[in-house]
Amino acid sequence: MATPYGIPEAPEVLDRREGPFGEVVLRRHGDLLQIIANGCFLMDTSDGRSERRLVDAALAALDAADAAEGRGPRPGPHVLIGGLGVGFSLAHAAAQSRWGRITVVEREPAVIDWHREGPLAEFSAEALADPRARIVETDLVAYVNETSDTFDALCLDIDNGPDWTVTEGNDGLYSPPGLADCARVLRPHGVLAVWSAKPSPEFEGTLRNAGFRHVRTEEVPVARGVPDVVHLGIRPG
Known part of the structure; x- marks a missing residue:
């Protein structure tokens, strides 16, 4: 909503909680829902093209990697989505029949609640009901270090980028040891896709020094400012 003079009203706080990694806030600003973590804006429901591009770029890179090895597209690839956010990545993956299992790792209980029984359900309810989808409530950094599961693609969107993390503990994910953990849980010729607000x-x-091949960066145009990007790398066979 806006004031009679056309000036948007101040955001309305819908929920504020102290989570395991600090304060998380869900607020409404006009028609948009916004997630704020420790005072840092994370994302809103204004667009979603970057989140959808993250999933599409990972699948395209996966198919290209298999084709380069003389194979056709692998059946029912398993994707790990790091960060539930406002649900755009999950919803987009669930709308595609190509994906087999869809695992989403989210560390904030409040964010999961907002999707299951709160205002964000309108963006994810159908995807959450998909039998291929599973939500894991845990820290992504710990998860890739400890899980025995393996994936064909990792789509990571838990920070504003490798150089702008939400919490200090996330820095390790983008370091050589963290990338080694990502490579460990990837199947041969699997794809690591990392969203970033800037290149x-x-x-x-x-990524190259950690052994990933065919490293490249795809731009995602935005209305104004520096384009969002998706960093991509392929785990060797």
Whole structure:
């Protein structure tokens, strides 16, 4: 909503909780829902093209990697989505019949609640009801370090990028040891896709040094400012 003078009203706080990693807030600003973590804006429901592109880029890179090895598309690939957010990535993956299992790791109980029984359900209810989808409530950094499960693609969107993390503990995910953990849970020729609010040439170099191949960065145009990007790398066979 806006004031009679056309000025948007101040955001309305719908829920505020102290989570395991600090404060998380869900607020409404006009027609948009926004997630704020420790005072840092994370995402809103204004668009979703970056989240959808993250999933599409991972699937396209996976098919290209298999084709380069002389194979056809692998049946029912298993995708790990790091970060539930406002649900765009999950909903987009669930709308595609190509994906087999869809695992979403989210560390904030409040975010999961907002999807299961709160205002964000309108963006994810159908996807959450999909039998292929599973939500795991845990920290992604710990999960990739400890899980015995394996994946064909990792789609990571838990920070504003490798150079702009939401919490200090996330830094390790983009370091050589963290990328080694990502490679460990990827199947041969699997794809790591990392969303970022801006390009990170340094992270590209770290991906290459960690052994990922065919490292590249895809731009996602935005209305104004620096384009969002998806960093991509392939785990060797």
